[in-house]
Amino acid sequence: MMLPERFEECLSFAKRLREEVACSISLQPLYHGFGSPSLKGRFHYDDEQDEIMKSFRGRESEKRLPEPRGYMVAVNQAGEEEKKAVFDLLVEQKTNFTGWQCNAGIENIIVMFSGEIHRAWCMQGGMIGHISDDNLFLPERPMVCQTTICQCGADICSTKIKVDTVQIPIMMV
Numbered sequence: 685m686m687l688p689e690r691f692e693e694c695l696s697f698a699k700r701l702r703e704e705v706a707c708s709i710s711l712q713p714l715y716h717g718f719g720s721p722s723l724k725g726r727f728h729y730d731d732e733q734d735e736i737m738k739s740f741r742g743r744e745s746e747k748r749l750p751e752p753r754g755y756m757v758a759v760n761q762a763g764e765e766e767k768k769a770v771f772d773l774l775v776e777q778k779t780n781f782t783g784w785q786c787n788a789g790i791e792n793i794i795v796m797f798s799g800e801i802h803r804a805w806c807m808q809g810g811m812i813g814h815i816s817d818d819n820l821f822l823p824e825r826p827m828v829c830q831t832t833i834c835q836c837g838a839d840i841c842s843t844k845i846k847v848d849t850v851q852i853p854i855m856m857v
């Protein structure tokens with residue numbers, strides 16, 4: 685996670701890590717209000733930093749490892765599919781799904797330390813239950829996204845469908 689004032693330090697560590705370990709590495713941009721439901725926009729990164737975050741990758745492992753979580757298939761208006769990682773959408777700043785139908789709460793939920801259950805880390809829709817409830821009535825219908833930044837990987841992974849004239853689903857694989 686690339687705190688701008690420690691960008692060089694994080695980058696230097698990532699480079700050292702890549703030399704020593706064959707694994708995927710992502711340099712993730714951060715948002716003001718990270719960890720809270722009210723994100724207020726991306727931290728400022730200059731063009732060079734932005735390019736480094738977009739292009740930096742880890743090192744392929746020679747072992748046959750299962751694919752990491754966070755991959756999905758994006759389907760465009762022409763019906764063409766493209767495999768994407770959560771990280772790709774984040775660095776390309778393609779995580780504004782305002783007005784899209786979102787399956788968070790149907791495909792995934794989050795449980796906070798307090799035991800509160802929400803559909804997603806964006807907290808949209810409020811609390812939907814508590815871990816100590818005898819009966820849970822979890823959502824069965826998607827919600828319409830009203831948040832301009834979908835920032836958490838788990839949130840981004842739930843299926844989203846653009847519902848205007850043409851549907852553009854993004855789906856987990």
Ligand code: SF4
Nearest residue numbers: 786804806829834839
């Ligand atoms: S798209 Fe992301 S921000 Fe919007 S409702 Fe779904 S999980 Fe929340």
